[in-house]
Amino acid sequence: MTRTAAEPLIHSHQEDLDAQGGDVDESLLVSPGVFIWTLTFCASVSGLLFGYDTGVISSTLVSIGTDLSSRPLSTLDKSLITSCTSLFALIASPLTGVLADHWGRKSVILLADVLFVLGALWQAFTQSVWGMIGGRSVVGIAVGSASFVVPLYISELSPSPFRGRLVTVSTLFITGGQVVAYIVGWIFSTQAHGWRWMVGLGALPATVQFLVLQFMPETPRWLIKSNRTEQAKRVLVRTYGGDDNIKNLVAAVMRRVEKEIYEEEESAGERAVPGSAKSGWRAKLARINDNMTQLIAVGGNRRALIIACMLQGFQQLCGFNSLMYFSATIFALVGFSSPTLTSLSIAVTNFAFTLVAFYCIDRVGRRGILLWSIPIMIVGLVLCSVAFNFVELPASKAVSQEQAPAILGDKIWPLVILVAMVTYVAGYAIGMGNVPWQQSELFPLSVRSVGSGFATATNWASNFLIGVTFLPMMKDLTPVGTFALYASVCLMAWFTIWKIYPETCGLSLEDVGELLKDEWNVEESVRRAKERQREAKLRDVPLDS
Numbered sequence: 001m002t003r004t005a006a007e008p009l010i011h012s013h014q015e016d017l018d019a020q021g022g023d024v025d026e027s028l029l030v031s032p033g034v035f036i037w038t039l040t041f042c043a044s045v046s047g048l049l050f051g052y053d054t055g056v057i058s059s060t061l062v063s064i065g066t067d068l069s070s071r072p073l074s075t076l077d078k079s080l081i082t083s084c085t086s087l088f089a090l091i092a093s094p095l096t097g098v099l100a101d102h103w104g105r106k107s108v109i110l111l112a113d114v115l116f117v118l119g120a121l122w123q124a125f126t127q128s129v130w131g132m133i134g135g136r137s138v139v140g141i142a143v144g145s146a147s148f149v150v151p152l153y154i155s156e157l158s159p160s161p162f163r164g165r166l167v168t169v170s171t172l173f174i175t176g177g178q179v180v181a182y183i184v185g186w187i188f189s190t191q192a193h194g195w196r197w198m199v200g201l202g203a204l205p206a207t208v209q210f211l212v213l214q215f216m217p218e219t220p221r222w223l224i225k226s227n228r229t230e231q232a233k234r235v236l237v238r239t240y241g242g243d244d245n246i247k248n249l250v251a252a253v254m255r256r257v258e259k260e261i262y263e264e265e266e267s268a269g270e271r272a273v274p275g276s277a278k279s280g281w282r283a284k285l286a287r288i289n290d291n292m293t294q295l296i297a298v299g300g301n302r303r304a305l306i307i308a309c310m311l312q313g314f315q316q317l318c319g320f321n322s323l324m325y326f327s328a329t330i331f332a333l334v335g336f337s338s339p340t341l342t343s344l345s346i347a348v349t350n351f352a353f354t355l356v357a358f359y360c361i362d363r364v365g366r367r368g369i370l371l372w373s374i375p376i377m378i379v380g381l382v383l384c385s386v387a388f389n390f391v392e393l394p395a396s397k398a399v400s401q402e403q404a405p406a407i408l409g410d411k412i413w414p415l416v417i418l419v420a421m422v423t424y425v426a427g428y429a430i431g432m433g434n435v436p437w438q439q440s441e442l443f444p445l446s447v448r449s450v451g452s453g454f455a456t457a458t459n460w461a462s463n464f465l466i467g468v469t470f471l472p473m474m475k476d477l478t479p480v481g482t483f484a485l486y487a488s489v490c491l492m493a494w495f496t497i498w499k500i501y502p503e504t505c506g507l508s509l510e511d512v513g514e515l516l517k518d519e520w521n522v523e524e525s526v527r528r529a530k531e532r533q534r535e536a537k538l539r540d541v542p543l544d545s
């Protein structure tokens with residue numbers, strides 16, 4: 001079999017299967033091709049913007065001074081500027097979830113780019129606090145749309161053995177964007193009006209992505225659903241490589257998706273009230289209404305929604321973003337002389353350990369990686385909570401982001417807190433930080449987009465909650481209580497995942513739907529995942545090397 005650089009490697013057993021004309025197994029693919037890598041990287045630029053825009057706000061707030069409305073920012077101004085982004089993200093994700101079904105996944109990425117540019121320029125040129133809130137809200141709509149549609153786009157394009165790691169690339173870009181935001185913030189914070197550059201720079205990658213996206217295809221699954229089968233076939237051929245030897249594989253994927261659509265349309269037909277045929281926008285509204293109902297009423301969809309929302313909720317409620325937003329404040333409180341630089345260790349650890357997730361996720365599995373990484377988070381949080389007992393905090397001063405005083409006490413405990421936080425963040429980045437973004441694979445095609453939209457809204461709602469409760473909790477519940485609470489949330493997450501989250505690693509998108517159809521199927525899924533691993537070993541092909 002000849003192979004060009006643009007084609008994925010495929011195990012030679014594939015040729016035997018093709019010769020026999022038998023059905024084909026995606027796990028025989030040995031690596032993704034250049035085409036799919038290129039699409040993944042281009043789509044993930046939205047992740048970079050997501051990370052950058054959410055990460056840059058803390059240095060922006062401390063650099064604005066009196067540039068807006070000719071006065072210093074009040075605490076209320078700061079809260080509004082910070083929280084409006086997550087608020088608008090949470091409103092936008094279910095709405096653009098519906099749009100992604102009608103316009104296509106790519107169109108929503110394009111829309112998000114336009115909003116990213118608009119929001120960045122709006123913030124950079126605004127003269128008032130309300131102008132800033134307006135700009136941040138536009139960015140919120142962009143972030144809310146991009147955060148669900150990019151993993152959806154990637155998972156619908158990816159061959160199943162690589163889906164986990166390809167979706168993880170978008171999380172790598174998010175965490176990378178946060179590191180870049182910290183560094184840019186640090187560079188520009190010393191310059192007069194430097195914050196305008198910090199927020200304005202986000203327009204650059206968005207413009208580049210907008211241009212590159214013109215050359216990128218829609219996902220084959222959306223194309224098939226929109227009756228564009230020839231186009232879908234062309235995308236699949238390029239995704240799996242142009243080689244004749246994979247034609248059976250492409251045909252098998254087409255068959256699988258068409259079968260799923262056929263079954264879904266058949267049951268929609270059965271559900272339709274006789275004589276209720278509508279046309280135009282009425283038909284569209286009826287379709288949207290039907291999708292929403294099906295998301296809740298059909299057992300498999302409901303289970304998928306519960307798992308996706310549960311994972312997204314726990315991703316935020318475990319408290320990671322309080323460190324992302326306020327770690328400099330905490331490090332200043334416990335006495336580090338350079339808190340901003342110390343807090344960079346949080347962002348860098350998050351990025352570095354997402355690389356570990358990238359390596360492991362298709363080997364260990366989604367469920368597997370969560371079950372062994374959450375205990376690491378718990379160890380970090382408990383250690384943190386214990387260490388805070390030994391650090392004397394300035395009781396007279398409220399915990400505020402502005403000027404937390406440098407202090408005190410024994411030097412060893414602040415260091416223990418740093419080590420504990422880094423341990424927690426490492427555990428988070430390996431599992432919780434990225435597995436919830438694999439959400440799209442849980443839903444069948446008919447409700448994939450709306451389901452992912454709702455799960456993403458859960459993420460942003462919980463993100464908002466953590467953002468507004470962290471500082472009051474540090475004050476009223478004390479740091480010891482706050483970190484102990486996050487540890488107990490992680491414990492709850494572990495048990496819930498253990499009970500209801502089946503292993504989806506290596507399954508095709510269509511097979512995941514089958515898995516959740518009648519029950520959670522946890523034991524069966526784990527057994528089958530082990531079987532797949534054994535088979536791969538027997539063939540001497542790592543599932544995902």
Ligand SMILES: O[C@H]1[C@H](O)[C@@H](O)[C@H](O)[C@@H](O)[C@H]1O
Binds near residue numbers: 174178315324
């Ligand atoms: O997956 C991402 C990532 O873990 C980020 O670091 C975090 O800030 C986001 O909230 C999360 O959704």
